[in-house]
Amino acid sequence: MATTNAGVARILQELADLMKLEEGSPQSFRVRAYEKAVAAVRELTTDVAEMSQSQLVAVGGIGASTAKKILEFVNTGSIERVEKLREKYPPEFVELTRIPGVGPKTAVLMRAHLGVENVEHLKAAVAANKVRELPGMGAKSEDKIARAIERLGLHGKDRRTPIQQAMPLARELVASIEALPEVRRATYCGSLRRFRDTIGDIDIVAASTEPEPVMEAFLALPVVSEVIGRGDTKSSVLTAAGLQIDLRVVAPSEFGAATLYFTGSKQHNIELRQRAIDRGWTLNEYALADAETDEVISSRTEKSIYEALGLRYIAAELREGTGEIEAAATKALPRLVEVGDIKGDLHVHSTWSGDGRSSLDEMVATAAARGLEYIAITEHAENLAINGLSRDEVAAEAKELDRLRDAHPELTILHGSELNIGPDGGLDYDNDLLMAFDWCVASVHSHFDLPQAQQTDRLLAAIAHPAVNVIGHPTGRMIGRRPGIEFDLDAVLDAAADTGTALEINCHLDRLDLPAEMLRHARERRDLTFVISTDSHHIREYDHLQWGVANSRRGWVDRRQVANTWPRDRFLEWARLTRA
DNA sequence: GCCGTTTTCGGCCCGACTGTTTTCAGTCG
Structure with a gap:
């Protein structure tokens, strides 16, 4: 398998994560430099494997040192620095930092004082109240860690892999296997194909009349770090991260x-x-x-x-x-959404937001080029530190949008905002400004630990506000890293139905929010409206649409209830009516 | 580690909040 950009980005991200432990700080300049390089590689439109040292260095965010490491990876399939760090910080130790409240410093501290090497050790240390005795820790921190382990479902060995990590890898593997001359067709199966948000292992089925060379090619893939089993029609391997991949080769007639x-x-x-x-x-x-x-x-x-x-x-x-x-x-299956049904994207950022990475011009031009009929530019709002827009900036961006409307007459551009739902349900700006927007997404970005009743109340307050069209990523979860906020789902669904407020299906693979389980819970309700939004921060992220669509399908969402499948006029009429 | 010079070192986005603390670690986008 040729080295892919995704593969390079993955190992550089691993290097950054390992350096956090080595340097003892996620803010270390070296760590940030690697993370910038990861972003640069992800956003490249050319093939990294084809690039020279000087071409790599010419890319912003990649310097001589990283370029050298990339070349080392392309040529040898590994990076010595990473190998060394892996020995010092094995995967099960790195996993500790996935627990909210445990950063690199805390992980290293617990290892030094308590000999904690993995989640099992940490659970034992928490049970013995040893963690609260560490410098800088207390009973509350210990409780928080205990709850986080519980809610994330981390148990060390039998851990599941977030779909965000598994999906790109599986796509890459299938492409490599399908490219073999002996292979007629290949696809990933299992929970990944069912689009569960976490998966146990990757199952791949390939159709071929010559299984032997297919197996050999599979076992020789660079991602394979250990072969668990090998046979004529089935082999199992492990990646360096401990993810199991099974390949089964069958006759084309049995595919x-x-x-x-x-x-x-x-x-x-x-x-x-x-x-x-x-x-x-x-x-x-x-x-x-x-x-x-x-x-x-x-x-x-x-x-x-x-x-x-x-x-x-x-x-x-x-x-x-x-x-x-x-x-x-009984022919009662829902009419599921297809990517081609989507006519608008209603949650889009640009570099006007602190975390946006493509310019407003690029975001708009790309939306137009992709054939979207309408789009809502929804930058972060003022209450979100750093990333949000001041009132003056909101006015300034409005002028830019007028210019872009002239440049792209075929695209309807809504001036929107992604508001922050405060702990008490309050929103940003003032009512006049809120009502002046064409479209408002309201999202939870802070205070994830409030009690359920308070979380429900803040969501209900946002839903009741006339300026709010849609609740963005309603649970706020980050798959494998942070559980969503707890709230009374039926109360929220009732309120959304009453006010005509839509609920977002966020397309980011680490969010997929609303989760499919909640969508399924709502599947009999014809009084709800959904919006599938990419929440793009870069032009490449418009492609994430496929993930939100897949998640909606898993949630049995009927396409007639998805507002951004509607033609422009119908959509605009609805959006206008719900802002009153 | 990257970048860009006032060209080989010094700066690198920064504010609020929580929990733990008298200076910091972790988290949020």
Whole structure:
């Protein structure tokens, strides 16, 4: 597999994370320099593997030292500095810093004083009240850590990987395998294909009549750090980060049955097999076949198997055994959203926001070039330190938007804002300014630890405000790093329905917020409106749309309830009416 | 480690908040 930009970005990010521990500070200039280099590589439009030292150094954010490391990685598949640091800080130790409240200093401190090397050790130390005795720590910090471990579901060994890490890797692996001449088709399956927000391991199924060279190529991939098992049709490996990848090679005629079987879920498969048995058939990873004669009824595609069983095709995101088979049998499946249905993006930042990375001109021009009919520019608001816009800046940006409207007459540009919902439900600016915007997203960006009743109240207050069109990333969760705020979901859904306030489905892979579980909870409600938004901070992030769409599908969201699938006139009319 | 000079060192965004503390670590976007 050729070195990809994503692969380079990944190892540089690992280097940055390891340097945080080494330097004892996430703010170290060296760490920040590496993180800038990561961002630079992610945003490159050319192939890093093809670039020379001088070309790399010419990229802003990459200097001589990082360029050298990139070349080392491209040429050898590893970086010596990273290897050394991995020995000193193994993955299970690094994992400690994923716990909110535990940074590099605390992790190193706990290791030095208490011998804490992993989450299991930390849990024991917390249980023995040892952590509160450390300098700079107290009972509250210890409790916070204990709760964080509990709520994040970290248990050390059997940890799950956030989809944000697994998905890009799986895409890359599938592309490499599919590029092999012996491979007809390949796809990832399992919980990743079902679009769960965390995954246990990556399952890949490839169709080929020559499994041997496929297996060999797989085992030789640079991402493989350890081979657990190898056979003719199935091999398992581990990455350096401890993520397991399984590859299964099947005959092309069995591809549908194999992907169906390995995509699961277990419950979905059980129900499908029961349906087969009821018809005198059997279903396994090779085929749907007659139980008596073994004659194959269907195996080549998933669709043909579903159809043979009297079912509409069931999208992978729905296969959780939560009523999808019954719905497919009675033609009651939701009309799921496709990427092509989306006509507008209603949560977009530019460099006017402190954390934006593409200019306003670029963000608008790219939206127009992608064929969007409407877009809302929603910079951060004044109460968000550093990143937010002052009132003067809001006025100044409004003038820029007028200019851009003239330059892009085919695109409707809404002047919006991403407001901050304060701990008491208060918003930024004043009412006159709020009502002067065309579109307001209101989001929680702070005070994640308030009690449930207070969290519910602040969301209800924001929903009730006439200027607010949509609640942005409603839970505020960061998958694998921070649980969402706790609130009364039904109370929030009721209020959103009453006021016509939409709920965002945020497309960032580390957010996917609202989570699919909450969307499923709301799936019978026809009185709710959703908006699928990329929350882009860079032109490349418009591509994240696919993730929000997939999450909506997993949540059984019907496309008729997604406001940004509506044509421009209908959307604008609705947006205007809800601001009153 | 990167950058950009007033060109080989010195600055690198910064403010609020919490929990722990008399100076700092972690977190937020």
